[in-house]
Amino acid sequence: MTPDLMEQGLQRLQKKAPPAAEQSSGDRSAGYSRVHEPGSLDLSHGRILYLEEVCVSFDGFRAINKLSLDIAPGELRCIIGPNGAGKTTMMDIITGKTRPDSGQVFFGSTIDLLRHSEAEIASMGLCRKFQKPTVFEALSVFENLELCLSGPRGVAADLWHRLSGQQRDRLAEVLELIQLSEERHRPAGLLSHGQKQWLEIGMLLIQDPKLLLLDEPVAGMTDQETERTAELFLTLKGKHTLIVVEHDMGFVGRIAEKVTVLCEGSVLAEGSLAQVQADERVIEVYLGR
Amino acid sequence: MTTSTTFASSTLLPDTRQPLLSRRGWLGFALALLLICALVPALNLLTPSSSPLHLSDYAVALVGKIMCYAICALAMDLIWGFAGILSLGHGLFFALGGYVMGMYLMRQIGSDGQYQSALPDFMVFLDWKTLPWTWTFSDSFPATLALIVLVPGAVAGVFGYFAFRSRIKGVYFSIITQALTYAAMLLFFRNETGFGGNNGFTDFKRILGLAIATPAMRMTLFVLTGLALLGFYLLALWLTRSKFGRVLQAVRDAESRLMFCGYSPLPYKLTIWTLSAVMCGIAGALYVPQVGIINPSEMNVANSIEIAVWAAVGGRGTLLGPIAGAFLVNGAKSWLTVSAPEFWLYFLGALFIAVTLFLPQGLAGLFNKVFARKQES
DSSP: OOHHHHHHHHHHHHHHOOOHHHHHTTOOOOOOSSOOOTTSOOOTTSOSEEEEEEEEEETTEEEEEEEEEEEOTTOEEEEEOOTTSSHHHHHHHHTTSSOOSEEEEEETTTEEGGGSOHHHHHHTTEEEEOSSOOOOTTSBHHHHHHHHSSSOOSHHHHHTOOOOHHHHHHHHHHHHHTTOGGGTTSBGGGSOHHHHHHHHHHHHHTTOOSEEEEESTTTTOOHHHHHHHHHHHHHHBTTBEEEEEOOOHHHHHHHOSEEEEEETTEEEEEEOHHHHHHOHHHIIIIITO | OOGGGGGGOOOOOOOOOOOSSOHHHHHHHHHHHHIIIIIHHIIIIISOTTSTTOOOHHHHHHHHHHHHHHHHHHHHIIIIIITOOOOSOHHHHHHHHHHHHHHHHHHHTTTOSTTOOSSOHHHHHTTOOSOOGGGTTTTOHHHHHHHHHHHHHHHHHHHHHHHHHTTOOHHHHHHHHHHHHHHHHHHHHSGGGTSOGGGOEEOOOEETTEESSSHHHHHHHHHHHHHHHHHHHHHHHHHHHSHHHHHHHHHHHOHHHHHHTTOOHHHHHHHHHHHHHHHHHHHHHHHHHHHOEEOGGGGOHHHHHHHHHHHHHHOTTOSHHHHHHHHHHHHHHHHHHHHOGGGHHHHHHHHHHHHHHHOTTHHHHHHHHHHHHHHHO
């Protein structure tokens, strides 16, 4: 441990330290060297998302069958697989929309996602983009992003809400990033399909997500738009952790370093795109068809 | 244009927040205020009835009544037009506010009723000796004012909490609200409930110890209703312009997206739902002393549907639209039911079809279209 790390740890410990009266009554919290605040994301084990032996069935159909997955912080992971492989169901489980029948889902090393609601999971920094672009059509691009800014949520807070200069800067930054600065006063319903997809990605980015789940982000985009999206994702890599579900192999090849192939609800192969494409089982179920 | 240069920018976006009303808007608001508080009272009370400028008592009573309806239309617009939740039970909240006011007015009759008893006439008729517990606070005006807000608010709050928590949406929610008002109507129809059965409350004599049927009192109620309408309009404007209002529109457009943005829609829906119910309750309380009667037929399903019709005709999601819709539909109703009573229902039916076919955004949409075309040319 370097001195400044120790210093930081000490500061966190002091911030969290209970008042003296409580300590004297004999609490039993152990003083491990690693200081962990409850609710914060613990990445010390080198994984941001961890699924183990997850199973889900719908009316007897095994949508997910003993699925295990491990995502490292800052990774850009592509998930491919034939139709019905359980890609969307997997996203539903991670975001709390579907409850698995068995198995474990952890965010960081300490947060059990199965114990939290959709809204709670979203507020932890685990954000999802749906297959079909869903933006708030009646609101302008700017207002769409504004709603997603991180900050206090609640009726009272929103009634008196005003944007700070810092938040305006952040909005401008994201508008620039998703290339919609010029369109910021247009109602989102009037944007083109690709622009809506970008707006939705922007709405996720503005929440400073720890982990981004993207379901077919380039579906229905022109080649040029796909290319720009690939560039966008490559700039995000490292700063954010991304999980991308995609069918477009050209796009996957452009952005992926590690690819996971799902089939019939479990992992079939994992590795670089070249490795995966060389795998015979993969060729059989998916690529060869 | 590449995305690699993107993090450089930090230009401050200009603050585009708009004032609540433009200068012309405030001017219009001031004119409406002047009309309600000065012009109508002057034309009704001060001009002799022979003068062509005289405003008849009938017209004042009619406009006063329609202004109560306009508050309901505005309340319906907040919940339906902005949050996308169609209630077909707003008549219930209107009637609840009306009943609370009616109970107070019944107690104000004192022993001047038919049977010269301290109890309301219908209780004497039923041979009751004491007031039921529900009437405990009915002789106090401040308590009545509080209950006008609290009763509809509590009913809406409890119902809304369970409905929204169970994520009941769309047509299911509408049907349940309809069933709710129908059930309440059946309950109020019964004599044992203690609210006057199918006759309800009528024959009011006094309010705050002052005679209720005088021109001055009628005008006071008219002005109060007008002020309530204008006040609620400003409140609704402020709510819908705030971030709260934008969250409501997001609930309407893509609720699941909103949840993934870290919002829990329940408190937002519950707040606007309860506020909307309270607005209807206040409108009902202002309505009862003006028309002089409240009975369970106000909880009729058709009445609640009519509220939705006013909002739809005027234009959902705009604030002036539903107010205009309430005036137009009710104005046409009072004119047609007098001049051609057999055609009123045909007219109403034709209006539905015309609005659905040609004016999906109601009168406000039509106005905006015409206005935009004028600006172009």
